[in-house]
Amino acid sequence: MMKIVKHHLESIEGIATYPMISLLIFFVFFTLLFWWVFTTSKERIKELEEMPLDDQHQKPFDQ
Incomplete structure (x- = not known):
C-alpha cells in the first residue's frame, strides 16, 4: 500500500513545495498569535475573560 502511495506522490510535479x-x-500563524x-493590554484580556x-453579551436561546 505504501509503495503505491509513495509512487503516486513522487509522480506529482512540485510536491515538495506543499510541506514547505x-x-x-x-x-506565521503562531508568530502572529x-x-x-x-x-494585548491586560484590560482587554480581562474584558474577554x-x-x-456577562449578561449583556449573551443572546437568548429562543429566537
Missing part, C-alpha cells in the same frame, strides 16, 4: 507552504503557514498575546459571564 504548510510549515510557513503554521509558523504570540505577538497578539504579548501586545469576563465575556461569557
